[in-house]
């Protein structure tokens with residue numbers, strides 16, 4: 440087995456298992472180091488001890504590399520492969536093949552761990568037809584939200600990447616986007632002209648989540664009625680498990696919010712992250728009744744987290760959301776027509 444591929448797959452699988460970042464990064468860094476050498480060069484370095492002395496190659500990454508060079512599947516990888524679990528039951532397994540894309544993902548331009556090309560490669564390996572890159576907006580300083588200037592730079596990089604993908608016949612359409620903060624006054628945290636140029640605008644609340652229901656409702660309505668908004672991100676902001684602890688859902692007039700989403704053609708996000716599971720089941724039922732569209736999104740911050748989309752697919756299936764009402768089952772042309 441190719442050593443770089445083995446290290447990358449281990450990192451990917453650790454991310455899907457939601458292992459701590461430092462563990463994942465050891466494998467990603469080792470992969471970058473080893474990937475710069477030819478197999479012959481790597482063999483020579485392994486034989487004379489230089490590999491062991493290389494900065495960033497530790498005991499566990501060294502073992503993986505040596506076992507890969509021996510021609511087998513490294514033990515660490517075999518163990519991760521055999522431990523693979525899926526959240527999908529029968530209904531989730533029926534819906535999954537109909538899902539074509541993912542409209543909410545982050546790169547290292549904001550608080551993601553990885554450059555855009557690695558996110559794209561992972562999305563391709565998962566069979567996605569499209570992926571929207573939606574890094575954070577300026578207000579979210581803790582997440583290195585993108586200023587208008589940096590977003591312009593990112594758009595230029597994406598343009599270049601699109602050309603590369605097209606010339607390779609990669610079969611994945613990389614969409615431009617943003618996860619834009621909904622500010623306290625209900626406006627969106629980026630220049631309107633710039634938002635208008637993006638394929639996908641996910642509008643989310645990340646601050647003052649505990650404001651009273653009336654304030655939250657007005658704030659969310661401001662974003663939903665903005666013609667540039669395509670998706671309402673993780674609408675309650677709740678956290679149900681995980682390293683960041685738990686957080687109760689925000690309070691708002693859900694009937695008014697979902698009625699406004701239906702009227703303004705804003706899709707309600709089913710955020711797949713196991714620690715979010717947002718919206719809760721009862722709100723998905725309410726949004727269904729209101730006639731809303733849905734978008735099942737991974738909200739991935741690392742390549743392996745793109746695979747966590749299955750958790751959202753399973754929830755949508757269990758809640759009885761028809762595939763036709765999930766915009767990520769639509770072909771990309773139909774999706775873009777609708778979004779624009």
Ligand SMILES: [Zn+2]
Pocket residue numbers: 618643645672673
């Ligand atoms: Zn968010």
Ligand SMILES: [Zn+2]
Pocket residue numbers: 543545618738
């Ligand atoms: Zn996000």
